[in-house]
Amino acid sequence: MSGMSPVSRARKKSSPPASPSVNGLFKDVLRDFSAVAVEPGPFDVELLASEVIGQWTEADPEERLGLELIAFAQRKITPGAAALLAALQVLAETSQERTAAAEALAVVLGRGIPEPEWAGEIGQVSVGECWRTGDVYGDESSLLCVFSRGEATLGLLALLDFTEGGRVRDLVVIEEPHEVLAEMRSQAEEDRDLVVLDKVEPVDARRLLANGIAATDALAEPDVGEDYARFHAVALAWCHCLPEPPVGDAPAAWSPAQRTEAVDLFLAEADLDDPESGREIARLLVEHSCRTEPADPLRVGPEKLARFLESLLDGETELEDEDAVAPVVLAWADWGARRGGLSDMAASALVEDVTEYLSEYLADEEDEDFSDYLDGTESTEEILAVVERRRFAVPETDTVIGDEELTDLDPGDPEQRRLLVIGAHPEYHESLAAEEFDGTDGLRLALETSVVDQLWDDEPAEVWAAAQRLTAAGATREETLDRLVAALESQLAETEEEDHLDYDLDGYREALRQV
Known part of the structure; x- marks a missing residue:
């Protein structure tokens, strides 16, 4: 199942800046914050800041664009700069950047720019319900956490991959979490044998989120979804609003x-x-x-x-x-x-x-x-x-008959299966190529082909039962086939139809039981 199927309801991504230079990028960022800071929605500033942080992280973490942007904003002394710095002092992902943003904000405010009214709300949300849906095996699951501020509600959806220790593969902020939860319930109801849905305690949700994000961030080149960097900063901030789990010992490695x-x-x-x-x-x-x-x-x-x-x-x-x-x-x-x-x-x-x-x-x-x-x-x-x-x-699907190599034969096709039997007996290939095929050789190949067909179809069932007894006693596959062919040959009956084997089925079954 696709754990992140509700991503279509994710917050819309803002258009990337058109300016190619670093200074041009910084100007675009401040322009965006100036526009949002006038009358921001309950979550607008956080989501814009998270997106900006994601952009400089994806560009090159070693370039330290965060510190350069903070220094640039400090020099501008504008409401947009104050808005950006108020957000970054909470959401920036390193303590150095958070400290630099707080100091830069103090400089901007000290020169007469008013502090944004919403500054104290950044990173502070109320925790709602948490739900988790995934495959019944536990390979992968989607964790939905609902957060609110005032009457506004958003959801954070994290894709957890337990084949790699529960790391987070993607993060998405959802505008209508109640609709996503309804979809999750519907999916679990429709496919209850393979999909599970459980309510998760917020304390457990924090453990899953925090540990999963940390596991991903520890990888040099993590394979993550396109929204992971974009919502990474806000996910960490909201995760810290979930109850902190008690300190416990990590699972001990098996001896x-x-x-x-x-x-x-x-x-x-x-x-x-x-x-x-x-x-x-x-x-x-x-x-x-x-x-x-x-x-x-x-x-x-x-x-x-x-x-x-x-x-x-x-x-x-x-x-x-x-x-x-x-x-x-x-x-x-x-x-x-x-x-x-x-x-x-x-x-x-x-x-x-x-x-x-x-x-x-x-x-x-x-x-x-x-x-x-x-x-x-x-x-x-x-x-x-x-x-x-x-x-x-049919242990092999490639063979050689004479000088011809036959590869990728279909063992389910009786004619191709016959070729594989012939290929396993190079001692008969010269006789096969002769103008007059030796009847004894032909009978041996026909009998073995019949036994192989019977094993494939499991009819009669006594053939496979006899083969299992013989191999359990130490016989090789070739020795086992020789014994089965001998049992079939002992029950052959004369027939007027050319190239057709007929045998006493009841006698054959009894002969197989005696093998």
Whole structure:
């Protein structure tokens, strides 16, 4: 879901100054403040000041434009300069700038310019209700805080990203917060299995806002929305009007023993054919979670797992068994969903999303398109079972037949599946190319193709059950297919139709049970 969907109701952005020079920019700023200061609305001065601060922050924090603007305003001795400095002494984001603005304002007032009547109201607002809506997994949420001054009311909407420790990705000031809240309620009602809406205590809202903004500001190059800088200063000021949370200890980092315990618990409870083969990926999942979300390392969500897969593609992690990534990540999603008490629909949607991300991950790794294995699946359990069975039937989607390379074949297409079976048997390729194809070789390929088709369709079900028993006993895939082909061959019946296999189905099922 899009956590910031109400941004269309954000305060309109003022036109950027036309003057290209720094002095021209400063003159435009003072002109804007002169116009607003005459009869300002309850929030006009704060929002204009926040926008100005955002502009110089985005331009280049190292240029110290804030201090230069303050010095420029001090020299002008006008009502516009007094208005700007009265706002900056509260809203400027560094103590040096706030102190400089207060001293400059004292100079301007000392030369006969009256102090703005509204100066004492800057940064002071009354706190209303706070609400939070987001995905049921906890990857992302929108926090709406309502503030008022007199009869005027505005909302502050913050997009929180918990895949990166709860940092704020965007900030928007909303003119009609009651309408936005109505939209949030409607969305939660319409999609109650995947969207949650909760009322938040103001003290908790302050913690989320303050910690989230601090986490974003600590990044060298944060990925933020277009309004983040514009409303940053006013968001910080209003955040300080929320009740201050009690001082508490930050979540303790998990010890190596706790991380190992989490891996062991997952491997013991998850449905993996070979739990030990998944230990490396499970360990990486726990390490990633502890790094990005120390408060709740075992929480699962589609975006959180997508970020994990992205981390595997950065080239810094060398995997011993890349084939384990897909089944382990899917099992982790399923295990985490059950552990977190998610509904069946939410758990199924999670696994479907993760499956799509795995498709992209595997494509980047020049592997098969994972989604090709999932046509017609619905539930979490079914997805996991289908992937395991069909990947056993068709483990590769690239092959070579003779001198021809075939890539990105569709395992769901019976004809392309047959090519993959042929490609897996180079010992028959010369016979295939001959004018008269050897009947024995042809029968062997036809039988294996039939077994692969049966595994793909899970019909009869005894084929996959036999394959699982054989592999559990230590047989390789090739050895298992040989046993299954032998069981099918033992039940062949004569038929007058050329290139058609017929067999005794009941006898075949019994033979499979005896394999």
